[in-house]
Amino acid sequence: MFTRNVVDNVLNNSRVESAIVTVATDLDAAASLPGQEHKAISKVKQKARAFLQEMVANISPAFIRLTGWVLLRLFNGFFWSIQIHKGQLEMVKKAATEQNVPMVFLPVHKSHIDYLLITLILFCHNIKAPHIAAGNNLSIPILSTLIRKLGGFFIRRRMEETGDGKKDILYRSLLHAVKELLRQQQFLEVYLEGTRSRSGKPSTARAGMLSIVVDTMCTGSIADVLVVPVGISYDRILEGNYNSEQLGKPKKNESLWGIACGVFRMLRKNYGCVRVDFNQPFSLKVTDCRFISAFIQKNYSCCGHMRSFSRFQLSLLILKSANKSSAIMSTHIVACLLLYRHRQGVVLSKLDVVMRALHLLGNCVNVTSSSNRNGEFTIAPSQTVPALFELNFYSNCLFHVFISDAIIAESESDHPPDGLSSLPLSQERLIRKAAGLSHFLVNEVTVAPPCQTIYQVFHDAVTRLIQYGVLYVAEEDQEELSPSPTEEPWPKKFPEPLSWRSDEEDEDSDFGEEQRDRYLKVSVSPEHQEFFVFLQRLVSPVLEAYSGAAIFVHSLSQPMAESDYTQRLFRYLLTRTERGVAAYGESATHYLVKNTVRTFKELGVLKQRRENEVTTLELSSTFLPQANRNKLLQYILGFTLL
Known part of the structure; x- marks a missing residue:
């Protein structure tokens, strides 16, 4: 269970020794002189040893046992229950016992409590405590010592450059220390998102740590690795909410005093239930997923760019699996229904609501009694900006459940809500339009896993909506329908093609030709139409943020620092919300603002320059003509904003 000489083994590694010599030579030109080289190398080696002291945990089973005893009593005050599946843990324990290979746990990241929960659960079920990769922002005096005894080790969130601009x-x-841990058969716990989700949806996957794991296996240092995606769900996160950051305020640095105050504050509240779900461990070397098999086989035969891309796709696959396994909690359901199905309010007799969810959502929900409704209580979402942001956070935990169906519904938006069933829809065009929208919103959600095509995902979504009865096949309408402008593939709308959009379309261009196209209509049933509108509303806040960003881009007349542009865009969207112009107040969250800027850079709308360590943005030559900026806006507005 214990690590052996990790620091010394890493320092004696040939790659590390070479890096030490290189750095020593660069830092001290005198190192090349006789008698000075050893002194410079010794100085850099001391620096390396200091780094490694943070990068290596010092697990203490006795301390974990003591901490577990304390945490169980604290958690009894915080939570109603911590729910785990006994069969899942037995499955993990069996894999850990029978296969003599390291195991890597890859959870979603919702709260700082995630670290403690997984260690406590594994230790209580006699599964080896993992070494936990934590950000160095948690390396706080006193606290860092405790974390390292629980298995935590600290690494930089970004590989900063040196003062002279070199890596x-x-x-x-x-980071060879991680390889050394794996070589010694230690278990790891890695958070692919790198930071806690501020939106309720998984953050963008980062493949850095996973790449080290894959490299360790591909170089033959270890025979195999067992990967365990882990889903974690909270009725209510212990941090309360991230409204401060979503309102554009800088994140507060962690401190021992802040943590102590937070624990005291938590003791006065209850945060409902927590559920932790462990996926079936799978071998990184031998797996049924063709994508991972191909990745392992060609990892060292292809160019560096493709290797990086493959690892990123692998991290997406694992993160999607972990998110999919996360339980849906009562607060997630209530928040989603109130925001996107009963935004104007609903009586309790109509909505089979979980009362404890209303209690946990607190000030985010208004409960009123109406005398003209036989004294029934009406519940409605609070319309304050902080309340909408918080409800959106919990509602987004359901985003992955409905997203493919929602994009299909949104892609039908050429038809007004009062005439949804009046015109037939070409299934092929509907799927292609949905694929275009999903590519446009690539920074908001991953619709298709890497080993499945986007067209197959949307074909399955259409089939599912037909099975629900929401859509039905209009056999009598088989004539050809002319496409609307919003149905045109995105690259054809501008003089300069956006190459990132067309790759998959080319690859799967014959998908629709494999079967006869058919025409669909939306059911006239009030229940089905209500569900269809609900699906459209799920994506509407995101589209409203992007349409606002497309309007704001007209104001960019000269180069502007990216930080200033992002802040001004945020103020613009927030002002629209505060003045009641925006239909969805949650469209002004800071994470959406940052995603719109990122997407517009990737689309080629904004061109990025970096000078004197400052990133500036300006309109690209393609979007200097106002006509093309208007086309961008019209493309977004071509989808319903209900």
């Missing part, structure tokens, strides 16, 4: 090759080489 920090010394620090990068020291």
Whole structure:
């Protein structure tokens, strides 16, 4: 269970020794003189040893046992229950016992409590405590010592460059410590998102740590690795909410005093239930997923760019699996229904609501009694900006459940809500339009896993909606329908094609030709139409943010610092919300603002320059003509904003 000489083994590694010599030579030109080289190398080696002291945990079973005893009593005050599936843990324990290979746990990241929960659960079920990769923002005096005894080790969130602009090759080489842990058959716990989700949806996957794991296996240092995606769901996160950051305020640095105050504050509240779900461990070397098999086989035969891309796709696959396994909690359901099905309010007799969810959502929900409704209580979402942001956070935990169906519904938006069934829809065009929208919203959600095509996902979604009765096949309408402008593939709308959009379309261009196209109509049933509108509303806040960003881009007349542009865009969207112009107040969250800027850079709307360590944005030559900016806006507005 214990690690052996990790620091010394890493320092004696040939790659690390080479990096130390290189850094010593670069930092001290005198190192090349006789008698001075050893002194410079010794100085850099001391620096490397100091880094490694943070990058290596010092697990203490006795301390974990003591901490577990304390946490169980604290959690009894915080939560109503912590729910785990006994069969899942037995499955993990069996895999850990029978296969003599390291195991890597890859959870979604919702709260700082995630670290403690997984360690406590595994330790209580006699499964080896993992070494936990934590951000160095948690390396706080006193607290860092405790974290390291629980299995935590600290790494930089970003591989910062040195003062002269070069990459920090010394620090990068020291990540060999992770390979050493794997070589010693230790278990790891890695958070692919890198930071806690501020939106309720998974953050963008980062493949850095996973790449190290894959490299360790591909170089033959270890025979195999067992990967365990882990889903974690909270009725209510212990941090309360992230409204401060979503309102554009800088994140507060962690401190021992802040943590102590937070624990005291938590003791006065209850946060409902927590559920932790462990997926079936799978071998990174031998797996049924063709994508991962192909990745392992060609990892070292293809160019570096493709290797990086494959690892990113692998991280997406695992993160999607972990998110899919996360339980849906009562607060998620209530928040979603109130925002997108009963935004104007609903009587309790109509909505079979979980009362404890209303209690947990607190000030985010208004409960009133109406005398003209036989004294029935009406519940409605609070319309304050912080309340909408918080409800949106919990509602987004359901986003992955409905997203493919919702994009299909949104892609039908050429037809007004009062005439949804009046015109037939070409299934092929509907799927292609949905594929275009999903590519446009690539920074908001991953619709298709890497081993499945986007067209197959949407074909399944259409089939599902037909099975629900929401859509039905209009056999009598088989004539050809002319496409509307919004149905045109995105690259054809501008003089300069956006290459990132067309790759998959080319690859799967014959998908629709494999079967006869058919025409669909939306059911006239009030229940089905209500569900169809609900699906459209799920995506509407995101589209409203992007349409606002497309309007705001007209104001960019000269280059502007990216930070200033992002802040001004945020103020613009927030002002629209505060003045009641925006239909969805949650469209002004700061994470959506940052995603719109990122998407517009990837689309080629905005061109990025970096000078004197400042990133500036300006309109690209393609979008300098107002006509093309208007086309961008019209493309977004071509989808319903209900």
